Amino acid sequence: MKRPRARSGEHHTMTSIGFIGLGIMGAPMAANLADAGYDVIGYNRSPDKIDALVKHGGRAATSVAEATKGADIVITMLPDSPDVTEVVTGADGVLANAHPGQLLIDMSTIRPEVSRAVAAAGAEAGLRVLDAPVSGGEAGAIEGTLSIMVGGKPADFETAGPVLEVLGSTIVHVGPSGAGQTVKAANQLIVAGNLQLLAEAIVFLEASGVDLDASVRVLGGGLAGSTVLDRKAANMVNRDFTPGFRLALHHKDMGLVTAAAREAGVVIPLGATVAQLIGALVARGDGHLDHAGLYKLTSELSHRLPDADLR
Numbered sequence: 530m531k532r533p534r535a536r537s538g539e540h541h542t543m544t545s546i547g548f549i550g551l552g553i554m555g556a557p558m559a560a561n562l563a564d565a566g567y568d569v570i571g572y573n574r575s576p577d578k579i580d581a582l583v584k585h586g587g588r589a590a591t592s593v594a595e596a597t598k599g600a601d602i603v604i605t606m607l608p609d610s611p612d613v614t615e616v617v618t619g620a621d622g623v624l625a626n627a628h629p630g631q632l633l634i635d636m637s638t639i640r641p642e643v644s645r646a647v648a649a650a651g652a653e654a655g656l657r658v659l660d661a662p663v664s665g666g667e668a669g670a671i672e673g674t675l676s677i678m679v680g681g682k683p684a685d686f687e688t689a690g691p692v693l694e695v696l697g698s699t700i701v702h703v704g705p706s707g708a709g710q711t712v713k714a715a716n717q718l719i720v721a722g723n724l725q726l727l728a729e730a731i732v733f734l735e736a737s738g739v740d741l742d743a744s745v746r747v748l749g750g751g752l753a754g755s756t757v758l759d760r761k762a763a764n765m766v767n768r769d770f771t772p773g774f775r776l777a778l779h780h781k782d783m784g785l786v787t788a789a790a791r792e793a794g795v796v797i798p799l800g801a802t803v804a805q806l807i808g809a810l811v812a813r814g815d816g817h818l819d820h821a822g823l824y825k826l827t828s829e830l831s832h833r834l835p836d837a838d839l840r
């Protein structure tokens with residue numbers, strides 16, 4: 530497990546970071562940057578979420594403008610494409626308050642074409658823009674071990690390096706603007722498929738009456754092992770669907786990868802099936818649950834568990 534860097538580096542204290550979107554992911558990421566010695570000024574639409582950052586020595590902003598003005602780098606970690614478009618290009622948004630040369634790193638998971646549009650609008654205002662979506666979940670955000678897939682200009686990637694190294698342990702430049710989002714869409718396809726098969730395996734093992742903990746342990750050591758199994762099997766076994774990563778966000782991401790695959794002229798038959806199952810969970814009001822909640826629907830399809838047993 531990587532620990533955030535100790536507060537020490539003088540160059541860090543010289544660099545100020547406006548951090549917009551302090552939710553499940555953004556709050557620990559911003560806190561890690563503050564712990565590493567950066568001057569972090571955070572903004573979130575619901576202001577109570579800024580408290581954690583302030584406890585880590587960060588500052589609270591009351592608007593996007595306040596988080597943007599004077600910052601060397603602005604990071605956004607928002608739910609969806611319209612949120613990023615509004616925060617960056619909207620009236621009194623990032624671009625309206627930015628200064629030339631400022632670096633904008635959007636770490637949200639959004640549509641690749643929206644990332645390209647944001648980068649183009651940023652370039653017109655003299656900003657440097659990267660799309661840098663992440664994988665690794667809430668645990669990866671807290672530990673500073675995220676996998677970060679970056680689209681944009683190589684020189685801007687270089688500039689962002691020290692900041693991204695605080696947040697992640699696998700940081701890869703994958704191509705021009707939007708490429709980070711394309712790779713992230715593939716990531717979400719793989720994670721969704723893994724989760725669904727894990728849910729099916731656990732329902733099957735439960736129905737067969739074998740020791741679940743022992744089963745999960747040995748499966749984790751073979752070819753069936755995965756980060757999804759390591760991090761999510763216990764949630765399914767214990768019916769703990771506290772988010773984590775909300776099904777509503779994975780529903781958004783299945784929409785992203787479905788559209789991107791169509792655009793690329795390829796089909797994703799298994800992905801399409803999982804997308805429908807996630808869609809069913811969201812439609813019936815389970816969008817607030819962690820995506821390990823795929824287990825819930827899967828077990829119900831086999832009439833294994835009454836709804837009352839499930840959180």
Ligand code: NAD
Pocket residue numbers: 549550551552553554555572573574575578606607608609612615616636637638639663664665666667773774775778
């Ligand atoms: P979240 O809903 O917990 O956090 C988003 C935050 O943005 C919220 O606190 C919300 O109040 C704030 N916000 C929304 N609109 C705003 C606005 N206009 N101005 C200021 N703040 C605003 O979501 P999250 O789980 O932190 O995910 C953020 C992004 O990261 C999403 O795109 C998601 O797909 C992606 N992601 C999440 C995970 C995960 O495990 N949670 C993992 C990888 C990537």
